[in-house]
Each structure stands twice: as C-alpha cells, then as structure tokens.
Amino acid sequence: MGYQLLTTAILALHFGFLAYLAFGGFLAWRWPRTIWLHLTAAGWGVLVVAANLSCPLTVAEHWSRRQAGQVGFDEGFVDRYLTGVIYPDGYAGLARLVVALVVAISWAGVVRAARRRRPRS
Template sequence: MSSDADVWMWLADLILGLHAIFILFVVGGQILIVAGWVLGWTWPRHRLFRLLHLLAIGFVMLEAWLGFICPLTALENILRTAAGAVTYGNGFIRYWLHQLIFYTAPSWVFTLIYTVFTGFVALTWFIYPPRRKL
C-alpha cells in the first residue's frame, strides 16, 4: 500500500472508531440513564446529556425511516475506496470492531429496533426527566 493509501485507510479506521463511540454513547448512555434512575444518581439527569442522547438516537431512527445511509458509514466507505481497500482483511481491531457494529439482517429489522429504542429513550425522558440544575 502506498503512503496515500495508508493515510486514507487510517482516516477510514478513525471514522470506524468514531462510529463505535457514537453507538456506545447511544446504547451505553441509555443503560446509564436507567442505572442512574434505579441507583439515584443525579448526573444522568443533566439536561444537555439527555438532549444530546435523545437527538442522537432520533437521528438514527430518522435515517432508518427515510432509508438514508449513515453519514459515518458513507464516509468510511469513501475513504476505504480511496485507499483501494475492499475488505477488512487486515488488522484485528479493525476486523472485530467492524463485526461488532455491522451485522446482517433485513433493513426493516434495524428500522424497528431503532424505532423501539427511540421510544424507550423518549419514554425515559418523560418518566425520569432531565433537570435544568442539579
């Protein structure tokens, strides 16, 4: 691989990592919100955290409803193409991170999952609301 290809591949891996962090924020954030509710923590009621969390999963659900490809996925694919890569053939972390994030199922399954999860996030917004000041 040339040095240009190395740079493109590195940028694609960076986007994949950001994608994983986004997913961790959405899923892990909801786990922490519910845990905070059960355990009486105050920080999961921080208004900005809760708003960003709701907007993040709402964006994912809207993408699914409209049939849009995730911008992070599209950007990663562009960068991998620029690097001349077609597969995740090398790199342990790259391979397993990709296996964790992308799995095969019909698109309606993901739309249903995103919609139900967004409903759960919205429900916790109302039954365990954020606070302006903690």
C-alpha cells in the first residue's frame, strides 16, 4: 500500500510540474521573483525533450511501481498519460509548440509587467 501511495504522489507531482511548466510563467505576472523558478522549469523541460533524457520523476514512478509489485512501463510519463488523452497520437510536436507559445506569452507578460513597475525617470 505504501508504494502505491508513493506512485500516486509521484504522478500528482509530475502532473503539477507539467502544469507549472505550461502556465507557471503567468504566476510571475503577480509574483515577479517566481520567474527564475519558471525559467529553471522551462529549461529542464527543453533539456529533457531536446536531449531525450529520462525525467527523474518518471524514473521514480517506475521504481515505486516495481516496489509495489506492479509492472513498470517502457514509455515516459507524457507518452503514457497525455498522448491520446490531452492531444491526439501523432501531435506531440504541435502540443510542444502550443506549450512553447503559452510560455512565450507568459514571459512577454512578465516583461510588460516589469516595465510598468519600473519608475520613470
């Protein structure tokens, strides 16, 4: 039971991270200092995709599943839980582009908000 609960917690954390990756830049409109955390998350996301790295959360999920006596999966988190559910099979590139555009819009808003806060001379 303990490892099943751990697996569930890891899945929730993974979903939360991906939601933050896509939309966390908008939090920086209100709390500008959080942009550094979002830049780090976005950089990690780009690195995982570009270098085809295994995400530590995926590795942890697979480990906790095996500890719980379940079968691990060969696919990653996104392929297993998002492809075919959030977006259709074969549209991963488009989904990544949409996320990149959302992030870019959020960052443009951060820049705009920072310019508004800056005292005029």
